[in-house]
Amino acid sequence: MTNFQELQNSWLSQPVENNTIDHAAHVVQDKWEKHQRKLRRSNICMSIGFIIAGSVITWVYFTYHNEYNWPFDMSIASAFTLMVVFAVLSWKSYDFKKDQRDISGIEYLNNQIGKLKWQKKMLTKYMWIYSVLLYLALVGYIVEITKRGSLLFTLTALAITTAYIAAVSLWNRFYKQKKQLKMIDDLIKDFEQMRSGIE
Template sequence: MTNFEELQHSWLSQSIEKNTTDNITPILQDKLEKHQRKLRRSNLFMSAGFVLAGSVIAWVYLTYHQQYRWPFDVSIGSVIFLMVVFAVLSWKSYSFRKDQRDVAGIDYLDNQIGKLKWQKKMLTSYVWVYTVLLWLAMVGYIIEVTKRGSLLFTFTALAITTIYIAGVSIWSRFYKQKQQLNAIDELLKNFEQMRNEIG
């Protein structure tokens, strides 16, 4: 055997580095697609709600801004800004990439893991930050709008708003978000396991 043949044989006998795992199981793919559909539908409804709410808020501002001082302007601007930022962050967690769905390549798995971790962070952290900042903006709005009324009226409006926002947040945390987090954790576990198999 010549040196070239030995080199060729040695080259061909080397194992090829594995950079894909087996095909994603149909069950996992169905779960991911179902999760993606729910997320897309939720984001679409949220975005439509934000557009509608933003339109009403803009109308309120344009109609009444001359009657109130700067806290009114700041609170209205803050609410609009918070809705836009929250919508952008929510859509960031949606995976628009559909390539390599049949074969779990490294890029595909890393993309899915990143999106799922972002969704989890949205539910566990950013929703709460958004809720607190929205409540603060509403407090500024209520105080400015009700300052000509009685103190009891202002406190009543603040109490109703606080109870409503707290109630929706608590219900969402212990019912809706719990289900979403369970689905995300299950998908994340499967994708991370596949990613670890690649190495």
């Protein structure tokens, strides 16, 4: 018959490697510096990208908006909104990487579940917002550049663009993201199960 005290004594007496303690600080500091360098680089690249894209869009708008009508304004506004949405999502994802680990297990699990649900929402809802804004930007652009051609030409161009965006959006939602969504659902299930097992 085994008793728990015996198990505990046996567990606590197990040998533990001692040889890495002295180097632990150097190892984690190196890892930390690499991590910080990577983060700084990606933040700088992301910020430069936003500044360049924003400047180009603003320049195009102020240079040409007198020459074109409302579809041009609509396409510029859509492109700009797309960029803002992308920036918000990028910063939000960056924020997600900053995990707070010194909270209680249940709080940590709640945070993780919240993040996963947000990711799922983004995958399922953001895609539609993105598609609509992209569609509006392209429609505005097509209407403007084909206005000197025939109506049939404009309508054909619009029909091809609509079919293309609809097909890509549907393929994305029901094929490409299927695996990703399944993984998120599995993780949410695991975390919820773990939370109810601890509570």
